[in-house]
Amino acid sequence: MAAExxxxxxxxxxxxxxxxLMTRLLExxxxxxxxxxxxxxxxxxxxxxxxxxxxxxxxxxEMTGQDLCRALRQHEGVRFVYIIAASAKSRQDCIVSAxxxxxxxxVSKPIQSDELLARIRAADRIVGAESALARRTRExxxxxxxxxxxxxxxxxxxxxxxxxxxxxxxxGLLNRREGxxxxxxxxxxxxxxNYDLSCIMIDIDHFKRFNDTHxxxxxDYVLKETARVLGKSTxxxxxxxxxxxxxxxxxxxxxxxDGAMICAExxxxxxxxxxxxxxxxxxxxxxxxxxxxxxxxxxxxxxLIRLADDALYVxxxxxxxRVSMHGDVVPSPTESNPQVIPSTTGPKDASPNSAISTSP
Numbered sequence: 001m002a003a004e005x006x007x008x009x010x011x012x013x014x015x016x017x018x019x020x021l022m023t024r025l026l027e028x029x030x031x032x033x034x035x036x037x038x039x040x041x042x043x044x045x046x047x048x049x050x051x052x053x054x055x056x057x058x059x060x061x062e063m064t065g066q067d068l069c070r071a072l073r074q075h076e077g078v079r080f081v082y083i084i085a086a087s088a089k090s091r092q093d094c095i096v097s098a099x100x101x102x103x104x105x106x107v108s109k110p111i112q113s114d115e116l117l118a119r120i121r122a123a124d125r126i127v128g129a130e131s132a133l134a135r136r137t138r139e140x141x142x143x144x145x146x147x148x149x150x151x152x153x154x155x156x157x158x159x160x161x162x163x164x165x166x167x168x169x170x171x172g173l174l175n176r177r178e179g180x181x182x183x184x185x186x187x188x189x190x191x192x193x194n195y196d197l198s199c200i201m202i203d204i205d206h207f208k209r210f211n212d213t214h215x216x217x218x219x220d221y222v223l224k225e226t227a228r229v230l231g232k233s234t235x236x237x238x239x240x241x242x243x244x245x246x247x248x249x250x251x252x253x254x255x256x257x258d259g260a261m262i263c264a265e266x267x268x269x270x271x272x273x274x275x276x277x278x279x280x281x282x283x284x285x286x287x288x289x290x291x292x293x294x295x296x297x298x299x300x301x302x303x304l305i306r307l308a309d310d311a312l313y314v315x316x317x318x319x320x321x322r323v324s325m326h327g328d329v330v331p332s333p334t335e336s337n338p339q340v341i342p343s344t345t346g347p348k349d350a351s352p353n354s355a356i357s358t359s360p
Contacts, residue, residue: 008051009120010034012042012068013086014060018109022055022086025113026120039063043071046078052127053120058087058094069101080130082123086111168242170220171227179241179249183301186253190294197294198260200250200267201308202230205286205320207246218278222285225276233270234263249305257293257325264289264323272321286321288312293326 009031013019016037023033034051036042040063042056054072058065065085072078085098088109095106104126105119166178174182183199190197204226211219223246230240230248239251250267252260268289276283290312298304307326314324 007124008032008034008049009053009055010036010042010045010049010051012036012039012054012056012060012065014038014057018057022111022116025111025116026055031120039065039068039071042068043075046072046081047075050079051081052131053082053084053123055084055086055116055120058085058098059089065103066097066101069098069103073102080127080134082127084119084123171224171242173227173231173248174239174241176241176243176249179239179243179251180301180305182239182241183249183251183304186251187294187298187301187304189253191296196254196256196259197304198252198255198257199292199294199304199308200252200260200264201243201290201292201305201312202248202250202267203288203312203316204246205288210283214278214281214283218283221278222276222283225274226271226285226287229271229274230267233267238263249308257291260291260293261323261325264291268321268323288315288320289323290315291323291325 007030009026011019011022011026011033012035013022014037019035019037023035026033031053034045034049036045039056039060042054045051046054054068056065056068060068063071065087069083069085072081072083082105083103084105084107085094085101085103086107086109087094087098094108098106105123107116107119166174168175186195186197189195204222207219207222210222223242227240227242227248230250234240234250235252237253241249241251243249250263252263255263268287271285271287274285276285290308290310292304292307292311294304298307311324311326315322318324
């Protein structure tokens with residue numbers, strides 16, 4: 001198709017005798033000849049038949065050869081066309097006006113057959129080179145587009161892998177590994193700049209009973225809904241993680257002991273007051289919380305979480321649905337288990353069964 005188009009040649013002249021003469025000369029060059037007697041017809045033929053070489057007279061009524069050159073160069077629907085201008089007028093004046101209008105070459109009338117064919121062959125070589133360059137350019141654009149799409153797919157895949165590696169599939173929260181990693185980063189920042197830092201360990205009270213009573217799908221619903229409530233009840237800068245089973249971890253940077261206790265109590269109230277509806281049954285869900293605060297002697301995330309776990313154990317020992325601080329746990333002189341100092345916050349009448357009641 002491209003080779004056929006490169007052999008199409010349009011001859012434009014308002015003089016029928018000149019048009020016939022040039023047509024006879026060019027028949028020797030094995031070109032597919034098209035003819036027009038005025039500039040408007042020539043422009044139409046270029047748009048419809050797409051000849052790549054145009055030989056046009058400059059002196060024509062209504063639309064001159066210069067006007068045709070400018071129209072071909074300015075029209076958005078016309079791709080590259082090699083234009084050869086022809087005129088019997090003063091060579092110097094015609095050459096200047098023709099090239100200014102957009103012509104690529106010029107021949108004087110009367111036209112010499114050998115000269116015209118040589119110029120046509122040169123034009124054909126230039127058109128062929130331009131076509132090859134256009135094909136290469138299109139191929140480069142295609143390859144670049146494919147590479148861009150592949151790069152985008154790779155980025156999406158990497159982002160998905162990163163999300164899978166750092167988030168909990170069920171709740172969408174950070175997973176245990178990512179939560180511990182963030183806590184380690186925050187401990188380093190707190191040690192460097194003496195920032196406050198606290199973490200809150202959370203356990204859903206009597207969670208096993210949800211699975212036993214309503215099935216594992218109900219347990220999954222409770223986990224996802226609790227995760228949603230935790231997200232709404234914390235700051236954007238807090239890191240909420242699911243560390244396993246029904247346990248959650250919240251890392252609060254820039255928050256000391258008093259602020260952490262207030263935050264934990266607000267979270268406890270939010271979960272207790274949230275409406276858990278599963279298959280027409282209203283589930284009563286509560287949580288127990290343990291708070292620990294970073295100190296310079298605490299070196300690792302494991303140590304800080306262990307202190308929060310100890311405080312969480314106090315909340316469970318005191319009846320669940322409450323908040324305890326790690327300082328509430330002290331060694332007992334007579335027992336191997338920790339002795340609980342009753343300074344926790346939460347309902348004073350909480351019982352072991354109060355967190356799992358259901359009502360239709």
